[in-house]
Amino acid sequence: MLQNSKPERIYLGGEAEVRIYSDFVEKIRKKKNYRVSDLDKILRESRTRTEARIISAARRNGVPTPIIFDVQGEKIVMERIKGEPLREIMNTELSRKLGELVAKLHEARIIHGDITPMNLIYSKGMIFFIDFGLSFYDERIESKGVDLHIYFESLKAYFDNWEELKEAFISGYKSYEKGGEVLKRAEEIDARGRYVERRMRD
Ligand SMILES: Nc1ncnc2c1ncn2[C@@H]1O[C@H](COP(=O)(O)OP(=O)(O)OP(=O)(O)O)[C@@H](O)[C@H]1O
Numbered sequence: 001m002l003q004n005s006k007p008e009r010i011y012l013g014g015e016a017e018v019r020i021y022s023d024f025v026e027k028i029r030k031k032k033n034y035r036v037s038d039l040d041k042i043l044r045e046s047r048t049r050t051e052a053r054i055i056s057a058a059r060r061n062g063v064p065t066p067i068i069f070d071v072q073g074e075k076i077v078m079e080r081i082k083g084e085p086l087r088e089i090m091n092t093e094l095s096r097k098l099g100e101l102v103a104k105l106h107e108a109r110i111i112h113g114d115i116t117p118m119n120l121i122y123s124k125g126m127i128f129f130i131d132f133g134l135s136f137y138d139e140r141i142e143s144k145g146v147d148l149h150i151y152f153e154s155l156k157a158y159f160d161n162w163e164e165l166k167e168a169f170i171s172g173y174k175s176y177e178k179g180g181e182v183l184k185r186a187e188e189i190d191a192r193g194r195y196v197e198r199r200m201r202d
Pocket residue numbers: 011012013014015016017018020025027066078079080081082118119130131132133
């Protein structure tokens with residue numbers, strides 16, 4: 001690994017600074033200045049370890065993710081996935097495939113926490129999940145429902161044909177045995193949100 005070479009690009013995201021090199025990526029979790037610094041360091045390091053662990057667990061469960069090369073404190077060094085952001089090439093077939101992959105994550109109790117077309121890269125004929133910064137383990141239907149709701153909202157924000165993309169995702173997600181139950185919950189979460197919006201407007 002060329003430790004001294006310059007990154008090709010640097011992203012400043014919400015949680016992290018991401019340095020893109022030709023063959024690897026460094027993701028460094030940023031300091032939160034509103035937190036006491038000792039506690040902040042402990043939290044950042046433990047969340048970094050959780051993120052790296054879940055990236056590897058997803059891969060073992062058949063969901064494409066970058067290979068983890070190293071974890072150092074608040075930094076993850078991982079494989080660079082060369083491809084196109086899913087947002088730029090989204091279609092019903094990809095959304096259906098994504099549904100199958102999220103089903104695998106949920107079967108493994110992994111809640112992604114931020115399934116949006118920006119956190120997915122299409123490469124070598126596969127959809128890679130690249131950002132597990134908000135992920136955690138949970139068996140509850142509610143958490144899985146929220147996970148789907150976030151994806152459905154992101155479809156509405158990015159695509160005019162969001163309805164057919166959502167339907168395609170649903171057909172893929174039904175490969176999960178509890179899929180029907182989770183989808184029902186996602187609809188309830190959506191209805192709750194719309195109710196609150198209406199109350200705030202009136
Ligand atoms: N392993 C990787 N291979 C290729 N590109 C990557 C990789 N990891 C991150 N990136 C690029 O860096 C961007 C930011 O990474 P990531 O989403 O993990 O950080 P983040 O701080 O959580 O960002 P945000 O808050 O915007 O979601 C991604 O959208 C992607 O373009």
